[in-house]
Amino acid sequence: MRLSKKTDYALRVLFTLVEHHGRGPIPIRELARRNDVPKRFLEHIMLEMKARGWVDSSPGKQGGYVLAKEPARITMGEVIRQFDGVLAPIGCVSVAHYERCNQEAVCRFRRILLDARNYVARLMDRATLAMVFLGAPVQTREVFAQEFSAGDGI
Amino acid sequence: MRLSKKTDYALRVLFTLVEHHGRGPIPIRELARRNDVPKRFLEHIMLEMKARGWVDSSPGKQGGYVLAKEPARITMGEVIRQFDGVLAPIGCVSVAHYERCNQEAVCRFRRILLDARNYVARLMDRATLAMVFLGAPVQTREVFAQEFSAGDGI
DNA sequence: TAATCTACGACTAAATCAATCGTATTTCAT
DNA sequence: ATGAAATACGATTGATTTAGTCGTAGATTA
Ligand code: SF4
Ligand code: SF4
Numbered sequence: 001m002r003l004s005k006k007t008d009y010a011l012r013v014l015f016t017l018v019e020h021h022g023r024g025p026i027p028i029r030e031l032a033r034r035n036d037v038p039k040r041f042l043e044h045i046m047l048e049m050k051a052r053g054w055v056d057s058s059p060g061k062q063g064g065y066v067l068a069k070e071p072a073r074i075t076m077g078e079v080i081r082q083f084d085g086v087l088a089p090i091g092c093v094s095v096a097h098y099e100r101c102n103q104e105a106v107c108r109f110r111r112i113l114l115d116a117r118n119y120v121a122r123l124m125d126r127a128t129l130a131m132v133f134l135g136a137p138v139q140t141r142e143v144f145a146q147e148f149s150a151g152d153g154i
Numbered sequence: 155m156r157l158s159k160k161t162d163y164a165l166r167v168l169f170t171l172v173e174h175h176g177r178g179p180i181p182i183r184e185l186a187r188r189n190d191v192p193k194r195f196l197e198h199i200m201l202e203m204k205a206r207g208w209v210d211s212s213p214g215k216q217g218g219y220v221l222a223k224e225p226a227r228i229t230m231g232e233v234i235r236q237f238d239g240v241l242a243p244i245g246c247v248s249v250a251h252y253e254r255c256n257q258e259a260v261c262r263f264r265r266i267l268l269d270a271r272n273y274v275a276r277l278m279d280r281a282t283l284a285m286v287f288l289g290a291p292v293q294t295r296e297v298f299a300q301e302f303s304a305g306d307g308i
Numbered sequence: 309t310a311a312t313c314t315a316c317g318a319c320t321a322a323a324t325c326a327a328t329c330g331t332a333t334t335t336c337a338t
Numbered sequence: 339a340t341g342a343a344a345t346a347c348g349a350t351t352g353a354t355t356t357a358g359t360c361g362t363a364g365a366t367t368a
Contacts, residue, residue, distance in 0.1 A: 216367075
């Protein structure tokens, strides 16, 4: 789950938009400056986010981008999957992009990778922009332990 | 923490060597066949593992590779770091390869990535080949919760 | 002494990443 | 009206990484 620059940039900008939520559009120029993102690169990122319905745009003077969904209804998991494609450390433990491996039956360490993927996926899928913005705890590990033993094992 | 093929291949082979520990060398040809790894590619991987002191080799007939350390003294974390370089999802939360980001002071989501890196790093650094081979539980989440609150926070 | 191994550097093809550029189009303040 | 300011979007690129292959040299032993 190595984060690409694109994902990092997208998240930076999203949180800027969350902070400014309800107070009108911000132009790319400003988003790029405040988050230290190359402006021309950011254009593509914003286009992709618009296509996903996370942001909306208005052209012309006074134009720019606004958040199009409630911050509580966008998760970091969605953002990472959008830009990096896959969240799991390897195809054989991915849910969204599962790839069969013919060693699965005899593989000794797949369960460890699955554990990692489960923790990270749960964390990211629970991390809504709203909660993360507020600094709220996203996942208590006790809750995770309980759910885990309830079974999504190997 | 996307696993490269190289790392995956290395782990497959290591567990084969663990299984065969103490019963003489296995030639690359056999390691490659049993684990479905391209043989010529595996040569480089074995060289690197030999340099790290994880395996030892003997040439000639009856030659091949053996494990050079106790399975309890090699962790998956070491293997991943060796071949993928870094375990953390992004430079700003890496311990072994920290990269400063000038947004750190204002970044809203770094703490989430740090949480992910902490869980995965602990998991992998505890996952010795011996324990993983035996199927033993590597990290109870309760223990993790306790340690976490003891503080390696943001 | 020949068969069977490892050792190791050189090379490559393809994919991915991180952008940059040119240009078209829309909007609105004046 | 008009022009400044904004988004829209495809084309292109340069660097890096990935996932290998190939040729050959050298060691070991049945
Ligand atoms: S070897 Fe194990 S971990 Fe690697 S891809 Fe196959 S099943 Fe998954
Ligand atoms: S923006 Fe936040 S998460 Fe991304 S690199 Fe900077 S500090 Fe780390």
